[in-house]
Amino acid sequence: MQEHPNYQDIVLVGGGHTHAIVLQMWAMNPLPGARLTLVSPQIQTAYSGMLPGMVAGHYSLDDTHIDLARLCRAAGARFIQACAHHVDAKMRSVSLLGRPPLEYDLLSLDVGATPVRELPGSELAIPIKPIGHFYNFWKKLQRHVQKNRTPLRLGIVGGGAGGCELAMAMAHSLEEQIYSGRVQIHLIHAADKIPQGYPFLARKLVARELERLGVLQHHNWPVAEITEQGVRNKSGELLGLDQVLLSTNACAPPWLADADLALDEKGFVLVDRKLRARGHQDIFAAGDVASFAAEPLPKAGVYAVRQGPVLFHNLRATLTGRPLQSYRPQKRFLSLLSCGGKRAVAVRNGLAAVGAPLWHWKDHIDRSFMQRFEDLPVTLETMPTARPREALGQREGISLAGMRCNGCGAKVGPEVLRRALAKLPAQQSDFLLRGLGDDAAVMDLPASQLLVQSSDQLRAPVADPWLFGRLAALHALSDLFAMHARPVSAQILATLPTAAEEITQRDLQQLLAGAIYELNRHHCALSGGHTAEGAEMQLGLTVNGLAERDQLLEKRGAQAGDCLILSKPLGVGTIFAAEGMGEVQGRWLQKALECMLHSNAAAAEAFAQHGAHALTDVTGFGLLGHLLEMLKPDGLNATLIAEQLPLIPGASQCIERGWLSSLQPQNASAYAFVENPREWQSLPHWALLTDPQTCGGLLAAVPENTAEACMRTLLQSGCSQAAIIGVVSAGGDVQPKINLRREGHWRQLITRDSEAEHSQV
Template sequence: MQKYPNYQDIVLVGGGHAHAIVLQMWAMNPLPGARLTLVSPQVQTAYSGMLPGLVAGHYTLDETHIDLARLCRAASARFVQACAHQIDPVSRKVSLLGRPPLEYDLLSLDVGATPARELPGSELAMPIKPIGHFFRFWQKLQEQVQKTHAPLKLGVVGGGAGGCELAMAMAHALGEQVLSGQVEIHLIHAADNIPQDYPALARKLTMRELNRLGVHLHRNWPVTEITEPGVRNDRGELLELDRVLLSTNACAPPWLADSRLTLDEKGFVLVDRKLRAQGRQEIFAAGDVASFSTQPLPKAGVYAVRQGPILFHNLRATLTGQPLKVFRPQKRFLSLLSCGGKRAIAVRNRVAAAGNLLWHWKDHIDRTFMRRFSDLSMPTEEMPAAQPRELLAQRAGISLSGMRCNGCGAKVGSEVLRRALEKLPVQQSDYLLRGVGDDAAVLDLPATQLLVQSSDQLRAPVADPWLFGRIAAQHALSDLFAMHARPVSAQALVTLPTAAAEITQRDLQQLLAGAIFELNRHNCALSGGHTAEGAEMQLGFTVNGLAERDQLLEKSGARAGDCLILSKPLGVGTILAAEGMGEAHGRWVQKALDSMLQSNASAAEIFAQNSANALTDVTGFGLLGHLLEMLSADGLSASLIAERLPLIPGAAFCIERGWLSSLQPQNASAYAFVENPQEWQSLPHWALLTDPQTCGGLLAAIPEGSAESCVDALLQSGCAQASIIGAISHSSRAQSRVRLYRDGDWRQLTARDSEAEQSQV
């Protein structure tokens, strides 16, 4: 529920440390009328200070990563999972890969840096950033070492602090293999000083720790080329290596070169002392991507952390006309280097020390820092102070004194509508004669085919309007696929929260562009609709499809002996409920979204080709509710197998914690038709039987002889968790019933039935 209208858009590109702090501080003190959006390709962002501990095995992935989706939820910010690849400062747009650009009033960049790849053959090496890609590589490498026991030579190119920490962490994690000589770890650096730019005592301590862990050092060994056999230096010498990892000097993301921003010689964004991009009052930059022309700084996370509060203040101050703060980097700071095991080296000024207590001190500092992003309360419905809201409305040229009308007075304005529609993707249709822009749509439909219609409407389950448009379109189209009909047209009913005209236009364009993205994939044209203002964002569709009379599939028609096949996993409802409470991990939400955005079109076609006797989609009433609809039409019963029900990762955890959808209590009435509830009530699958699914999968009754080949076809088509979940049987009662089985009990039952059939023969 929107608490107050939005008048200005702040877009944060990148999930770096500075932006994470901005979001955390925003959650504690939001600015009424300003909408915050975070754009990041990853749903989690790594805290670089804990990467060595992650590689060494001291931390789990969740302990070292900030959950950006959850952090955005706490800050009432929108999370957009996408890759930025261009900025247009003139039109104030950020272009995103695979989706429409985002418009902004203020923009902030915290996209980090990547290891330089100017070395010939660097494409053969693995850079340590992005950390997510590197860690997946590292996990596979560890598995390979454990399974094959084959000799392996690893080389880390770059003897800075990061390279030293990485080499020691890997040596600790593979300690037995390193001591036995199976694995060799080589640290290669162009200069004599390791780690570079550290005082003599710190270098001496680091060298001692590297030697203790069995790391092979190659100083004064400038790498000039990376080849398949290994790395070669400027003297032509070859160091044979099986894998090469890059921890070299940082370089800027290449796409910034076309951003029209003022950059330094390495491609980083030049900023003033207030973190503003040079010559751009509405663009800020922080972290590694920011470069200070007056006082160049090393690329260290400590500066990004210090810039976070300054950036938070200056973004707000820019919108409210308040003075901006100056970032003053500290000249000296404590540096703590991890040494593989639970040891660390502390360096400040020219003093250094090493030991176990220093690692525990570092561990305490890192965990305390990470807790600030997890110990967050979810937003309340209290209205923040009015004064900043009035300031933002005034800057947007909006009066707060006027009452918002109902009826036709609540329609979105014609100019806003025109600007949004003119930016939408092109559509083609063989049947649409008149559509968007006319008073009504006109379709020329084939006389030999049946018209199939359905309507659906959703409240926004996500804050990203483009993503919501896609989900709502898929959800509506699913009813046509469940009838084995071919979509041809759709009409939209859009409700947008009250906001400034510019914000409304941006949201409407994103929402409809997302819907058209999915409609175009199925040759379905958006033929018109209606827009209005309301308390919250909602989107509904009336969809029209065509079908030959003999190709239609319905809920009724199942036969005793049919196998029940489910094309998608369960758990959308509980994961979205947990996300609304701020409890869901971002990766669970990501998996739920992936499931929702998978079209049911190919699954419907596969079910039809495998002689489905009945077909329905699993949506709001949950699996049990929709199964009972299928059974009651023909007076049948069914058996379900607990362990075969496919679940979205995280669904079992969420349901066991009691994070239930608000519709679940009503769906629970279906449990009355279960014959043996006591055998399942201790399993998470029990509550997930009535979990409402948005864009759920298809449930089909397939003849037993075709069931296995049908599942194989579904798996090959991309339905990765499609499964036979039970079977249809004759009903011995007046009402349809469902019996639940464990997988082992089911196998014994089917084995006995098979033996009985053979004895009768």
């Protein structure tokens, strides 16, 4: 193999400990010519060693979770938030729920394990994994215990180290209620000694800690069935419980059973010492999902962490033709078990001890491990874009050196385009006579309808091309919704980063499939377009809509007394500015994307239904800029209320830390129209007034007498953060004036309804 590999895709499925280590090491030493992609259903992955401390209240959610989006940014890797559900080894693709399959050149699986749920009635229990789901249950349970004084009986099935740690952590957190007798925690296990697999002294110390915390232990109690009343053992004896939690032996994710992979009796992927799936040179598996037939290992994080450097080396070595390393599990290691409070049991070489210093030692080890993912530098150079072909060596028989063509020579090749288009979903249109495959699109328009047309183009705000395609389509369609027009067709201008043909085809197919996903949802057909190669991924759409003359809504037309209603929260610009520098928290980014992916179609219908006088979408110019476009033509003024502005979670924190979009300084000229800036300049809302929004919401001027009903319709249609944010007032001057007020002035400005009716809005 040549010195540099061809540009190839390494796909990591699952955000487990091993893959986190690979990404961290990749950030420090990337391999030119190889593109890394992480697929995970969660944007944050839990570090299992700190789970008991989180349940006990020693750590926050952020303390115990690795931010996968930020880690991928640091590693120059793509992050795709999706659930894998099939591996096609022959086609080298991974099927993802709700979106097109992802092709790979090398694949690695680190998808963890889940508690065995083969017990009858196990669907009534709460499994400990996935940790994210369990954490949501635990927070709800804590709130329930605090608000209700009724007795509560909790049962944990499983006497391993994880079950013991969880029982002690829950007991510590609910200590007051346990000592009062209102809450009981039962640890149920089939063995006579716990935790299983530990030496006598360690078991004795753990049992003493469980007893000290008031945990009720049930030895030799094999559970045969879980019922709504509790658990029943093989002898028919019933232990009454209000909620059952599962911390039993682990099993593999069920979807692996359909993959063309060799599996052990529990469904885990059989691997060799190189961590390669048996019979496959291009598929690896690590962490809990990997099974070593010759020497089975416990499902423990300590092994997954040690596999990280081996997997990192072997993925690179496979591409570069170097020898692979063998993974050799450590025979002896220090085991530290949390004991609820700030105490721990340490076990090594058959010896054991317990005490507070051991917990602080464990705390230091765990925090040091997590810190390695926080200290990674994130720069613009780590953006996950394709590298120039000059750095990739040569493909077989084709010279990749020299300058790339411009003009028509920069188009994506015909075979690449043909293969990408062949995989796109089918489309139907009542108006499109000629489309894809012809030189130009031909439409048959109804004589009574007006053609409404708009164009928009975006640089990729995310590394996932399918997600980018969806966002670009929604952003372009929003202009039609703001006019209350019905989308019918679209044309695309796509720019792909220079890369090997296979990569270009994969990216183009994902990009177009994402756009078509949204176009199809809005009965809008893709009629054609153009592709080109460039420095970065971009997507532009020209969208066409139809409307009756009397149904159109415009920016102008607002009237004094109208309520200003915003259908989506603000903050997209500042959150993505922070994300670009690796400073945003993953859950903030996730909330921003959820808002962006919410179509404005339903909001447009709601505004039209309730007689909106004017309508526009809030995008690049920010709320103030687009509000001024609404006010200027009719010489109107407006008043906005600070506390009524809906914000995306994390937006205020990002703006307070100074993360501003590059367009914000130009948008700041709109502040000149604010009469009383001092009242708001200390609030994060001030900077967010000019924050540019990609896929932002709609801003409508709605008559006061229909505003309440309009709000109810918006909330019912899924616009959960829609809000009345101000009122339009009569003008008089040449330039509009915007007055900013605080909540205390709201009632007298917006509505004459009673306070009870107003509070419902």
